[in-house]
Amino acid sequence: MEWLPTSASTFAPGVDFILWLVTIISVLSCIVVGAMLVYLVVKYRRRSDNDSTPAITHDSFLETLWTVIPTILCVVIFIYGYVYYDEYTTTPKNAIEINVTGKQWIWSFDYANGKKTLNDLYVPVNQPIRLVMQSTDVLHSFFVPAFRVKQDLMGNRYTYINFTATKEGVYDLYCTEYCGTAHSDMLGKVHVLSEAKFAAWEDGSADKAKKASAANIPPAELGKQLYSSKGCVACHSIDGADGVGPTWKGLFAKNRVFTDGTSANADENYIKESILYPGEKMVEGYGPVMPSYKGLLDDAEITAIIEYIKTLK
Ligand code: HEC
Ligand SMILES: [Cu+2]
Incomplete structure (x- = not known):
């Protein structure tokens, strides 16, 4: 069983060390305090009606002990924390x-x-x-x-x-x-x-090289991958649910009405334009939040997305 996520940076060992240190100290303290509690409750339980407890109000040795030990633990945790925090917030010169x-x-x-x-x-x-x-x-x-x-x-x-x-x-x-x-x-x-x-x-x-291998998969399949990997999934559903943007289900060839009162048929050119220049034709009922994907998706990728949308009937 993996306790922590993969450790893949220079910070990970230090952060994990402090995490374990704090965890182990906490667990041990909890066990010691819990065990003492049970032991003392049993040992000093009231045994008979005239059993009385001596009125002890102070013990310098114990008070020193439970002040000094936690202080040392806190200082140790602080020092490790400080050293790693300093490393964490200092950017190496060659970054x-x-x-x-x-x-x-x-x-x-x-x-x-x-x-x-x-x-x-x-x-x-x-x-x-x-x-x-x-x-x-x-x-x-x-x-x-x-x-x-x-x-x-x-x-x-x-x-x-x-x-x-x-x-x-x-x-x-x-x-x-x-x-x-x-x-x-x-x-x-x-x-x-x-x-x-x-x-x-x-x-x-x-x-x-990646595009050459992408060329071997069907466009609709590639479009489906791009839908998730390029983040369209955050705003467009494929199951008809309304999101931040309109659903893609049944989008292809549908009549679209825009905020300026005009309308158009959602064909290939319209979809491409919507991806490259989302602000040009604003679908009624939605805000201007879609980013332009100009320069982020090439023509083949846009075609693949269009092919994918066509499959969402
Ligand atoms: C931040 C949210 C957001 C993201 C991310 C987003 N869109 Fe949009 N999209 C919208 C909104 C809102 C609209 C409707 C308003 C408009 O026309 O700009 C829209 C409209 C569209 C339309 C026209 C839809 C219609 O019903 O007429 C298409 C096509 C489209 N987006 C494709 C994409 C593609 C492809 C991606 C990913 C590469 C993407 N969108 C990512 C928010 C988003
Ligand atoms: Cu966020």
């Missing part, structure tokens, strides 16, 4: 910076070379990373359990977090600040890549 924007209900990541990703953060292994984070609306919170890092994102200021991933792999990213209807869908993945794989990802050759 790579990545900008993070939290938005109802999407994570977006902007990299130094101009790349941008949604819900998927890519980082090289064994490289200090500094995230410069902000929110465009309400509070969100960036939490990667495997790295033992968590930090709120705010609308009026930048907040920071740093970490160094130590193990290649894909880790869960959660929003841990309740941020509205689709909070529970505000999920992402952190992809920790080897240096070589990260370089390939950065210059785009990994994208091409």
Whole structure:
């Protein structure tokens, strides 16, 4: 049985150590106090009607003991806590910076070379990373359990977090600040890549390889994957339920009415336009909250999403 999530950053061992330290101290104290309580209750129970207890009011030895021992324990916990907190809040000089924007209900990541990703953060292994984070609306919170890092994102200021991933792999990213209807869908993945794989990802050759393999799956199937991986799932249902955005069930070829009174038939071109320029035609009854996916989805991916929507009758 795994007690704690995978440990995949330089912070994880220290955080886990303090967690265990505090847990063990608490459990041991609880057992000792509990056992003494039972023992003393039994030992000094009232045995007969004229059994009387001596009136002891003070014991300097005991008082010193129960002051000194907890104080030492607190100081030890404080010192470990302080040392790790200091490490946690100090960014190494050679850290790579990545900008993070939290938005109802999407994570977006902007990299130094101009790349941008949604819900998927890519980082090289064994490289200090500094995230410069902000929110465009309400509070969100960036939490990667495997790295033992968590930090709120705010609308009026930048907040920071740093970490160094130590193990290649894909880790869960959660929003841990309740941020509205689709909070529970505000999920992402952190992809920790080897240096070589990260370089390939950065210059785009990994994208091409991935696209080539994506080309082998049916478009509707790819569209279904994109629906979750690109975060459409946060606002659009596929079962007819109303969400932040209209459901995709039965959307294709349906007549759409817009806030300016015009209307259109939901064909391929309309859906593509809705994805690239969501503000152009506002479906009646909904707010202007959908982000543009221009530059985030290529033509083949948009076609795949359209094919997927067509299957949702
Ligand atoms: C933050 C919430 C949100 C996310 C995320 C989102 N949308 Fe939307 N979407 C909306 C809202 C709200 C509308 C209706 C208002 C409008 O027309 O912009 C909408 C409208 C649409 C429409 C037109 C629907 C209709 O009924 O006419 C399409 C197509 C669409 N979105 C596709 C997508 C795709 C594809 C994705 C993911 C790649 C996505 N949306 C992600 C909120 C969102
Ligand atoms: Cu959130």
